[in-house]
Amino acid sequence: MVPQSLAQRERSLGLLPGHPFLLRPDGVADADVLAFFASSSFKLLSEQTRVSYAKDLRLFLSFLESQSKSWRDSTPADLLDYEHWRRRDPANPHRVSGAKFSRELAACKKFFDWQRQRGAMAANPSVGRATPWQDTGGHSLRAKDARSTRVKWLTPRAFQQWRDVGLGGRLVDDSREASWRGRNDGRNLAFADLLWTSGLRLREAGTLLVSELPETDTNARYLRARVGEAVAKGRGRDFWMAADARRELDGYVASTRATAVSRARREGRYAELPGKLVVVGRDRDRLQVRGSAADDPVTTVMVGQLDARDRARLFLEGPDGLEPAMLFLGESGLPMHYESWEAVFAGASRRCARLGVPVACYPHMLRHSFALRMLVTLLHAFDRRMGLTPDERRDYRLLFGDPWTLVQTLLGHTNPQTTRDIYLEPVSGLQVDLFLNGDQAGASDDAFADFVQRHLADTGLVNLGRES
Structure with a gap:
């Protein structure tokens, strides 16, 4: 045998x-x-x-x-x-x-x-239960102080400071630090802006394929694309990202990413990689792929069903040779594991602390910030910029949904109550007129900053950034 x-x-x-x-x-x-x-x-x-x-x-x-x-x-x-x-x-x-x-x-x-x-564990006769997650008095061990998440946000000013200083090598006065040797500035800045303007989860953004980026449109401020169900939480969904962030990703693809790919080809990293899948054809959301050898059988896979592991194995055959299908690569030219971004963000936060910028950020905080920013922006647009009367607001919301529902759609939550209870709990009980009847009538970022300053500054949940 x-x-x-x-x-x-x-x-x-x-x-x-x-x-x-x-x-x-x-x-x-x-x-x-x-x-x-x-x-x-x-x-x-x-x-x-x-x-x-x-x-x-x-x-x-x-x-x-x-x-x-x-x-x-x-x-x-x-x-x-x-x-x-x-x-x-x-x-x-x-x-x-x-x-x-x-x-x-x-x-x-x-x-x-x-x-x-399955009978692998005997019952506990003293409490009449087979499992030990409740105490002998029958009381649940679930903590009474448990919250589904501890949400924190960044204002636009705080995010810009963290981004420029932590990821971009800037000093507090916005000058460039002479000793800065950030080799992946373009990639890191583009990724942060993607999260900030789209509200994507870390896994969703970190496993994007180049082919999943939305088409550019010079007349649109936000562009729509799709997250595959295998990397989304529960189901595939549409998402929107700022056109400016999309252009920044183009710059990354043409510079830092192209350099990493060229270096990896020269060093033979792609040729020696076991288990890779080479795309040989595409029909909308279906890919025809084969293994490393030219005589390997061709199979068809749905893009939405590719999980993070499969995406890292996916390669495209171009005129200059193989290259990964995933968007974000390490210096080796190989796909970055999406959890590696946690360390990138932590390093940026440590740099900010060292330079006296009191802003710390982790990837999911940008999703939180996106949610609150979109809520304030939508409320501001509904009730002030659009000049709607109460009757018109009611009709509009019956047709398109209220701002909570729209934020739910942007975040990809199944239930708007999740959006209210988890991401925006500290503001869910506030009356809309607390921040619609103020004097601030400018751009949405100004309305957001004004709202935060008046209602959330003392909660410790929002980082306002450092005064200039």
């Missing part, structure tokens, strides 16, 4: 690229844990949720191992101990919020539910 290769053995076990794989501290695999990751219950979760749940579960199982206990014998008391360690133990230097622990609790609950259903 011909021995199977590692790849063949993985496929026979149902293991796919990116599949979570945990080992015990002694190096032995637990078949029941791995079976959960291969289950339909786990696979039906979104890609990002699967990654998060695997990390959360790894931490809880490691905690049990540190107590010399198997998860099969765990009790409600064990989860209470874990909750104390994660949230309150002074000996833990990395305690988490109630919201973070609630997400970890959801991962544990799903795991234990599934294991109990």
